Amino acid sequence: MLNFKNLNIKQIKDIIKEIGLESFYNEYFEWIKKEDKRIRGFLFFTENLAKNLVEELKNKKGDLPLYGIPIAIKDNILVKGEKCTAGSKILENYIATYDATVIKKLKAAGAVIVGKTNMDEFAMGSSTEYSAYFPTFNPFDSSKVPGGSSGGSAAVVGAGLLPIALGSDTGGSIRQPAAFCGIYGLKPTYGAVSRYGLIAMASSLDQIGPLAKDLEDLITLFEVIRGKDPKDSTSVEFPQDKIKETQIKTIGLPKEFFEDADSKISSLILEKIKKTNLKIKEISLKYVKYGIHCYYLIMPAEVSSNLARYEGIRYSKREKGKLWEVYEKTRGKYLGKEVKRRIIIGTFVLSHGYYEAYYLKAQKLRRAIFEDFQNAFKEVDLIISPTSPSLPFNLGEKIEDPLKMYLSDIYTVPVNLAGLPALNIPAGFINGLPVGLQVIGNLFDEYKLFEFAKILEK
Ligand code: GLN
Numbered sequence: 001m002l003n004f005k006n007l008n009i010k011q012i013k014d015i016i017k018e019i020g021l022e023s024f025y026n027e028y029f030e031w032i033k034k035e036d037k038r039i040r041g042f043l044f045f046t047e048n049l050a051k052n053l054v055e056e057l058k059n060k061k062g063d064l065p066l067y068g069i070p071i072a073i074k075d076n077i078l079v080k081g082e083k084c085t086a087g088s089k090i091l092e093n094y095i096a097t098y099d100a101t102v103i104k105k106l107k108a109a110g111a112v113i114v115g116k117t118n119m120d121e122f123a124m125g126s127s128t129e130y131s132a133y134f135p136t137f138n139p140f141d142s143s144k145v146p147g148g149s150s151g152g153s154a155a156v157v158g159a160g161l162l163p164i165a166l167g168s169d170t171g172g173s174i175r176q177p178a179a180f181c182g183i184y185g186l187k188p189t190y191g192a193v194s195r196y197g198l199i200a201m202a203s204s205l206d207q208i209g210p211l212a213k214d215l216e217d218l219i220t221l222f223e224v225i226r227g228k229d230p231k232d233s234t235s236v237e238f239p240q241d242k243i244k245e246t247q248i249k250t251i252g253l254p255k256e257f258f259e260d261a262d263s264k265i266s267s268l269i270l271e272k273i274k275k276t277n278l279k280i281k282e283i284s285l286k287y288v289k290y291g292i293h294c295y296y297l298i299m300p301a302e303v304s305s306n307l308a309r310y311e312g313i314r315y316s317k318r319e320k321g322k323l324w325e326v327y328e329k330t331r332g333k334y335l336g337k338e339v340k341r342r343i344i345i346g347t348f349v350l351s352h353g354y355y356e357a358y359y360l361k362a363q364k365l366r367r368a369i370f371e372d373f374q375n376a377f378k379e380v381d382l383i384i385s386p387t388s389p390s391l392p393f394n395l396g397e398k399i400e401d402p403l404k405m406y407l408s409d410i411y412t413v414p415v416n417l418a419g420l421p422a423l424n425i426p427a428g429f430i431n432g433l434p435v436g437l438q439v440i441g442n443l444f445d446e447y448k449l450f451e452f453a454k455i456l457e458k
Contacts, residue, residue: 004031006160008214009069016068021054032161039137041156043075045115046082053112064110065220071106072165074153075116076123076199079103086199087119087131090316090334100197102166102208102225109224117152121336123173123201125149126408129399130338139181140433144392147177154181157211164212164221168198170205171295172412178211178424179387179436184218185211189444190419191236194229202302205416215453242444246451252283252380257411261389264430269386269437272427276455283376287368291414296406297349297362304346370418377442382452385411387424387436415440423449425456
């Protein structure tokens with residue numbers, strides 16, 4: 001059997017040229033199914049769909065950017081005719097009736113969707129342990145979590161099963177698992193990628209984005225999926241002039257971000273950036289450090305309204321009874337504990353009397369966080385931090401303590417609140433476990449992030 005491990009897009013294209021698409025996929029599926037048993041990154045494979053896509057590719061030109069390239073999709077992105085569970089029991093039998101815009105774009109670019117990946121239920125979590133199905137294992141150490149919520153996508157790419165995957169990031173769900181699995185993961189500028197066909201968690205924060213082992217592959221995937229979509233009114237065309245604006249003079253280090261992290265992680269990252277010879281400036285972000293407080297008010301408020309649609313009537317499984325019982329029993333039985341917790345917090349902060357005290361205050365803080373970043377970007381081109389304050393943790397270590405789990409996101413959530421782009425860059429290893437560096441840019445500065453990653457690779 002061929003060994004498909006750790007191939008990038010270019011290498012797969014070369015193999016396909018040599019042996020043909022069909023024989024590639026005949027062997028590949030057998031291999032990837034076997035390899036995945038070790039990490040359990042896939043919820044299910046989409047072999048029939050893949051066969052059809054391969055068939056269609058025969059009439060298409062070989063120079064498509066993703067011609068014949070296998071890709072894994074987080075299971076909260078709709079692929080027509082396939083199940084879409086969002087990691088939840090309530091959607092166990094739900095079959096998507098249309099393609100998300102990103103999926104349409106992938107198909108047009110020649111990609112072959114091979115499966116849907118595991119995730120925390122409705123993307124709420126940082127370890128993939130809140131999946132209603134099973135946990136996924138870290139590819140570097142199976143006693144550790146792969147991060148979350150896009151843990152399945154990050155684990156399968158980190159394990160070298162395929163070069164690229166899609167995830168979604170509401171508060172860190174692409175970057176943190178990418179950090180835990182030693183790969184690149186991009187949270188694009190809010191609006192750069194269409195959210196049409198993404199199962200909504202918190203709509204003002206959600207973004208779909210690429211995960212890849214190879215930087216060039218990540219850029220290719222980003223270029224395929226981005227762009228304005230009439231079906232998502234918050235989406236915009238990526239400003240072309242921004243693609244060439246890649247000059248980096250000064251990078252900013254927010255001291256708060258380094259003080260709170262595991263000291264081994266902070267030193268590794270500091271050492272790494274010193275070697276770049278870029279000008280380094282220490283900065284202080286006085287509101288950004290309240291990002292986690294702000295996020296855990298705004299996000300649940302949006303969650304509570306977005307998840308109201310799973311009431312047992314339209315998409316989901318249904319328990320029997322009078323109308324009110326249908327709601328109560330269905331939601332009671334098929335939604336997980338963490339999801340319920342957030343719905344309850346969300347309805348509370350939006351309710352009369354508490355709206356002003358919590359939700360409105362959080363909205364004002366959100367604005368202050370955005371301005372904090374804008375002030376920093378007057379002095380520096382990019383902001384650097386650890387992606388996660390800790391190394392990949394043990395399975396089971398944080399599931400009983402939601403607060404501990406929430407703190408996994410202290411460096412990633414401010415970025416979503418401000419709508420900025422940020423990239424996880426694999427920065428090295430401590431005790432055999434990957435460490436991720438987060439680089440944050442101003443709106444539509446994705447290409448500066450890529451440029452910085454290239455400088456680090458050198
Ligand atoms: N881990 C964060 C949370 O639990 C972020 C989730 C996400 O980005 N989808 O909300």
